[in-house]
Amino acid sequence: MPKNKRPVPRKSAVPPQEDDDVLAQQLADLALAVAAGEGEGEGEGEGDNGADAATAARDLELARLVRNAMRKKNDDVLYGAIERARYSDALAYRLLRERIEEAAGTVTLRRDSGPEMEIDAFALPVFVHSTGGLKEADGFNDGEAFDALVASIKQGGLESPDATVVMISHAYDLDEVDAITYSHLNDMVRDAAGSMTEKKLVARPALERSMSGWAATHFGPADTAVELRFLLGFAMKRVDDPFYAAPEDDAAADAYFEARMARYRAWTVQAGPLVKRCLARDPAALELHFLYQDLFYGAKEQGVAELAMLQMISDVNAALEEGGVAAAEVRAVIGPAAVEDEVVMRVNLSDPAGVLLASLEKPLDVAADLQGELDDVCDALAALGIVSMWVAARFGEDGQPLEATLYQA
Incomplete structure (x- = not known):
C-alpha cells in the first residue's frame, strides 16, 4: 500500500466481528460472480470480451482480498467466506476454497x-x-x-x-x-x-x-x-x-x-x-x-476420505457380524441424505427378510462428485461380498430411500 494514501474520514467504531462478516460476505459474493461468469463463458464463441473482462477483474479482486486476509492472518474471514459460499452455490464454494488453499500453500518469490x-x-x-x-x-x-x-x-x-x-x-x-x-x-x-x-x-x-x-x-x-x-x-x-x-x-x-x-x-x-x-x-x-502425493490440502482431503471409508467398512463388518448375516445375503441401499446442515452418503443394510440391520453414514462434501462417491462406496461394499446394491436418488426426511434403482457397475 502507498504511504501517501489519502486519510480516510473517521468513522464510528465498528466491532471487529462485523468487519470480518462484511469481508467474508464480499469474498463469497465475488466467488459467486466469478463462478457464474466462468460458467456462462463455457461453450460460447468469441465476441463477449466485455463479460470475460468483468469476470477476470472480479477474479483479480478475489485474489487480492484473499492475499490481504492471508497477510493479516485473518482466518475468520477466510473460513467465514467459505462457509457462506458453501450454503449459496456449490461451484462458488469449490472455486473459493481452491483459491484460498492455493494462496495458503504456495508462495511466489x-x-x-x-x-x-x-x-x-x-x-x-x-x-x-x-x-x-x-x-x-x-x-x-x-x-x-x-x-x-x-x-x-x-x-x-x-x-x-x-x-x-x-x-x-x-x-x-x-x-x-x-x-x-x-x-x-x-x-x-x-x-x-x-x-x-x-x-x-x-x-x-x-x-x-x-x-x-x-x-x-x-x-x-x-x-x-x-x-x-x-x-x-x-x-x-x-x-x-x-x-x-x-x-x-x-x-x-x-x-x-x-x-x-x-x-x-x-x-x-x-x-x-x-x-x-x-x-x-x-x-x-x-x-x-x-x-x-499431493499439495497439502489435496493430500489432507485424500486422507480424510480414505479414513471415512475405512470406518464405514469397519461399521459394515460389525453390522454383519452382529446380525449374523452373510454379506451375500444383505441388501444395501446407497444414496445422499441431509442430516441437519450436512450432506452424507448413507448406506442402509437389510437382511433377507427386509429388516434393517444398520444405517451408516459417510461425510460428503457439497462439491463432491456424487457419482464418483457412489462408485467408491459400491466398490468397497462389493469387496466385502455384498452383491445386492441399490442406489437411491436421495433419502427422505423419514429416512426412507427414494427412487432406488439397481446399481450398475
Missing part, C-alpha cells in the same frame, strides 16, 4: 535478478498398520534414513531435478494437520522458504508450532492398529519449470499424469523401507499403505 521462484507445501498421506500402534518418541531417530528419504523425492521423480526439497522430520497425525489454519500454513511455507534461501540458521516458529504432538490413542500392546500419518515437505522451483507443465492436449495430458503415477508407485516401493525406519525403531513390524 520475486527478486530483482534471477528467475521467479515458487515454493509450495506438499504432503504424503500414509496408513500405518502395526501391532500396538505407533509411538511418537520412536519416530525420526534414524538421521541417515531421513536424509535418504528427502533425497528420494527428487531421485524418484516426484519433484523436478532442479527443485530444492526439504521435509519436516515429523509424522503428523490428523489432529495436527487439522489444527493448521490457512494463515498458519502460509507462514510455514514462508518459514521453509527462509530455510532454503538464507545462509544463517534462524528459528522457524511456524514450523515448530505445527508439531503440537499426537492425540492420545488407546491401543493395547497386542491390538492391531491402523493409523493415518502425513509426511510434510516443501518444494522450491522455477515458476516456468517444464517438469510441472502438463500438456494441453488431452491424450498427452493423460500420458503425463499416468507417468507421474507410475513414478510414484515405484517410489513407494523404493522409499517404503526408509519411511518405516523414520516411523519406528522396529521397521519390520510396520506395514504401509501410501495415498498419492
Whole structure:
C-alpha cells in the first residue's frame, strides 16, 4: 500500500466481528460472480470480451482480498467466506476454497535478478498398520534414513531435478494437520522458504508450532492398529519449470499424469523401507499403505476420505457380524441424505427378510462428485461380498430411500 494514501474520514467504531462478516460476505459474493461468469463463458464463441473482462477483474479482486486476509492472518474471514459460499452455490464454494488453499500453500518469490521462484507445501498421506500402534518418541531417530528419504523425492521423480526439497522430520497425525489454519500454513511455507534461501540458521516458529504432538490413542500392546500419518515437505522451483507443465492436449495430458503415477508407485516401493525406519525403531513390524502425493490440502482431503471409508467398512463388518448375516445375503441401499446442515452418503443394510440391520453414514462434501462417491462406496461394499446394491436418488426426511434403482457397475 502507498504511504501517501489519502486519510480516510473517521468513522464510528465498528466491532471487529462485523468487519470480518462484511469481508467474508464480499469474498463469497465475488466467488459467486466469478463462478457464474466462468460458467456462462463455457461453450460460447468469441465476441463477449466485455463479460470475460468483468469476470477476470472480479477474479483479480478475489485474489487480492484473499492475499490481504492471508497477510493479516485473518482466518475468520477466510473460513467465514467459505462457509457462506458453501450454503449459496456449490461451484462458488469449490472455486473459493481452491483459491484460498492455493494462496495458503504456495508462495511466489520475486527478486530483482534471477528467475521467479515458487515454493509450495506438499504432503504424503500414509496408513500405518502395526501391532500396538505407533509411538511418537520412536519416530525420526534414524538421521541417515531421513536424509535418504528427502533425497528420494527428487531421485524418484516426484519433484523436478532442479527443485530444492526439504521435509519436516515429523509424522503428523490428523489432529495436527487439522489444527493448521490457512494463515498458519502460509507462514510455514514462508518459514521453509527462509530455510532454503538464507545462509544463517534462524528459528522457524511456524514450523515448530505445527508439531503440537499426537492425540492420545488407546491401543493395547497386542491390538492391531491402523493409523493415518502425513509426511510434510516443501518444494522450491522455477515458476516456468517444464517438469510441472502438463500438456494441453488431452491424450498427452493423460500420458503425463499416468507417468507421474507410475513414478510414484515405484517410489513407494523404493522409499517404503526408509519411511518405516523414520516411523519406528522396529521397521519390520510396520506395514504401509501410501495415498498419492499431493499439495497439502489435496493430500489432507485424500486422507480424510480414505479414513471415512475405512470406518464405514469397519461399521459394515460389525453390522454383519452382529446380525449374523452373510454379506451375500444383505441388501444395501446407497444414496445422499441431509442430516441437519450436512450432506452424507448413507448406506442402509437389510437382511433377507427386509429388516434393517444398520444405517451408516459417510461425510460428503457439497462439491463432491456424487457419482464418483457412489462408485467408491459400491466398490468397497462389493469387496466385502455384498452383491445386492441399490442406489437411491436421495433419502427422505423419514429416512426412507427414494427412487432406488439397481446399481450398475
